[in-house]
Amino acid sequence: MIPTRRRLLSFFITITFTAVFVRHFMSAQPRTIVVGGGLAGLSAAHTLLENGATVLLLDKKPSLGGNSVKASSGINGAGTEAQVKHDIKDTVEDFIKDTTASAGHLARPNLIQALTSNSAPTLAWLSTKFGVDLSLVARLGGHSIPRTHRGKGGAPGWAITSALIKKLEQEPNASIIKSAKVLRLLEESGKVYGVEYESEGVKVEAEGPVIIATGGYAADFSSSGYLTQYRSDLLTLPTTNGDHATGDGHRMATSLSLPAVLCDMDQIQVHPTGFIDPANPDAKTKFLAAEALRGVGGILVDSTGARFVNEIGRRDAVTTKMQDLIGAGKGPIRLILNSEAATELKAHCDFYVAKGLMKKYEGAAALAQEMGVPADRLKKTFEAHGRYARNEETDPFGKTFFHNPTFDPEGPILVALMTPVVHYTMGGIQVDEKARVLHADGSPVPGLFAAGEAIGGVHGQNRLGGSSLLEAVVFGRIAGSSASS
Numbered sequence: 001m002i003p004t005r006r007r008l009l010s011f012f013i014t015i016t017f018t019a020v021f022v023r024h025f026m027s028a029q030p031r032t033i034v035v036g037g038g039l040a041g042l043s044a045a046h047t048l049l050e051n052g053a054t055v056l057l058l059d060k061k062p063s064l065g066g067n068s069v070k071a072s073s074g075i076n077g078a079g080t081e082a083q084v085k086h087d088i089k090d091t092v093e094d095f096i097k098d099t100t101a102s103a104g105h106l107a108r109p110n111l112i113q114a115l116t117s118n119s120a121p122t123l124a125w126l127s128t129k130f131g132v133d134l135s136l137v138a139r140l141g142g143h144s145i146p147r148t149h150r151g152k153g154g155a156p157g158w159a160i161t162s163a164l165i166k167k168l169e170q171e172p173n174a175s176i177i178k179s180a181k182v183l184r185l186l187e188e189s190g191k192v193y194g195v196e197y198e199s200e201g202v203k204v205e206a207e208g209p210v211i212i213a214t215g216g217y218a219a220d221f222s223s224s225g226y227l228t229q230y231r232s233d234l235l236t237l238p239t240t241n242g243d244h245a246t247g248d249g250h251r252m253a254t255s256l257s258l259p260a261v262l263c264d265m266d267q268i269q270v271h272p273t274g275f276i277d278p279a280n281p282d283a284k285t286k287f288l289a290a291e292a293l294r295g296v297g298g299i300l301v302d303s304t305g306a307r308f309v310n311e312i313g314r315r316d317a318v319t320t321k322m323q324d325l326i327g328a329g330k331g332p333i334r335l336i337l338n339s340e341a342a343t344e345l346k347a348h349c350d351f352y353v354a355k356g357l358m359k360k361y362e363g364a365a366a367l368a369q370e371m372g373v374p375a376d377r378l379k380k381t382f383e384a385h386g387r388y389a390r391n392e393e394t395d396p397f398g399k400t401f402f403h404n405p406t407f408d409p410e411g412p413i414l415v416a417l418m419t420p421v422v423h424y425t426m427g428g429i430q431v432d433e434k435a436r437v438l439h440a441d442g443s444p445v446p447g448l449f450a451a452g453e454a455i456g457g458v459h460g461q462n463r464l465g466g467s468s469l470l471e472a473v474v475f476g477r478i479a480g481s482s483a484s485s
């Protein structure tokens with residue numbers, strides 16, 4: 001009797017141990033925590049799921065999407081299917097060249113290589129897996145080749161991000177908790193093993209490797225914020241960012257006992273064209289006037305009706321010229337679109353007109369009257385622009401690519417008031433090309449990854465339009481696969 005019972009007992013013990021062992025070591029990957037549900041966090045989450053992991057995605061706002069849903073110009077890719085269809089020859093090398101030139105002395109070749117070489121496969125992933133339309137291609141400032149992709153429907157940021165949100169919500173292995181603000185990282189002997197977050201007034205701990213995808217700090221205007229700390233000269237400007245963009249991930253990563261490092265924190269992109277809403281000219285958050293408005297042929301004039309810059313030059317160059325003019329009392333700056341350009345961006349323009357941000361005028365004289373300049377002043381500006389486009393004269397501001405360049409002085413135009421706006425933070429958490437968060441000595445913080453606008457260094461001193469949605473997806477995917485291996 002006794003030996004049999006003992007044998008039975010040891011049999012059960014063995015079974016129990018085996019079960020525990022199997023559950024612990026042989027089961028699917030442990031859960032990974034993604035902090036932030038913008039495009040970077042969503043891309044990381046989907047990649048984790050592809051690699052067999054389960055995901056907990058936390059976002060402090062009541063809805064996902066962050067600044068990603070606002071993106072209005074598009075996403076870059078070199079050597080994409082759409083470019084081939086439009087007969088546009090582009091290579092990763094060309095994209096590297098443009099990005100490196102724009103990044104200037106802060107260019108980091110390993111990060112630029114990761115961004116550009118993954119671009120075409122990344123766009124293919126978005127179209128194939130999520131059915132996102134990226135069939136239209138435009139040239140934005142600083143690009144030598146048209147490579148910024150968007151679809152025929154609404155704004156590209158919304159189209160891409162909402163497709164990823166919708167699919168993630170259907171994934172059984174992903175849990176999404178909204179209105180859950182992550183407060184700090186949990187660590188043990190230098191290793192990150194989870195987060196503490198606050199949800200419905202309760203503090204909760206969750207365990208697993210962590211991917212920070214909290215976005216940038218272009219709305220961190222408080223007196224103890226990063227803008228005050230690094231760029232107090234920008235505090236008076238408005239921003240295009242949602243109020244979530246306060247650098248939370250940056251603070252968590254640098255609060256570790258062996259802290260992560262930040263880089264390039266003073267590198268902040270001021271976008272030249274935010275809409276001044278005539279009904280609310282002092283609002284701190286502005287609608288962005290998509291760079292595509294200049295890409296399709298919009299021109300910029302000062303208060304005298306004169307052009308002053310290559311409209312499709314780099315953002316930093318256009319901004320500097322605008323700020324100089326405004327400082328010299330030649331503001332406000334106006335953006336003017338002819339009817340061909342307005343038609344090409346019809347969905348955008350309809351929206352801006354409906355919001356009261358853009359106004360239609362029947363010809364140059366009507367606008368000149370409102371501006372209080374001589375009736376033929378704008379007419380001269382329009383005619384000169386046409387001559388530059390036809391190569392009869394050289395544009396004094398160096399514009400060489402012209403799109404919809406003919407402004408009929410009698411024809412209808414769309415006009416809007418513009419201000420520079422704090423738009424994007426190039427600086428952030430330092431990572432390597434595997435999206436591992438780094439200590440000051442270059443060694444990775446175990447268990448911690450980061451992606452999207454939260455990371456620094458990808459764009460050096462100036463980000464090219466369309467490269468930030470790309471950064472979100474590319475580094476989100478890299479972080480997802482690094483965290484699951």
Ligand SMILES: Cc1cc2nc3c(=O)[nH]c(=O)nc-3n(C[C@H](O)[C@H](O)[C@H](O)COP(=O)(O)OP(=O)(O)OC[C@H]3O[C@@H](n4cnc5c(N)ncnc54)[C@H](O)[C@@H]3O)c2cc1C
Binds near residue numbers: 058240241244468
């Ligand atoms: C108006 C506008 C237009 C733009 N247009 C373009 C464009 O055409 N092309 C382009 O490439 N780029 C564009 N950009 C830039 C680009 O949209 C962003 O840089 C990019 O989307 C950032 O993605 P992200 O996932 O890193 O951050 P976000 O999309 O900002 O997401 C961050 C998320 O993290 C959450 N979060 C933050 N802190 C916490 C916390 N403590 N706990 C939990 N959650 C937290 C936030 O609530 C948010 O949902 C534009 C930006 C703006 C504002």
Ligand SMILES: *[C@@H]1O[C@H](CO)[C@@H](O)[C@H](O)[C@H]1NC(C)=O
Binds near residue numbers: 172173
């Ligand atoms: C979810 O994860 C389990 C293992 O944890 C796996 O067996 C299953 O296939 C996953 N489901 C999906 C839809 O990926």
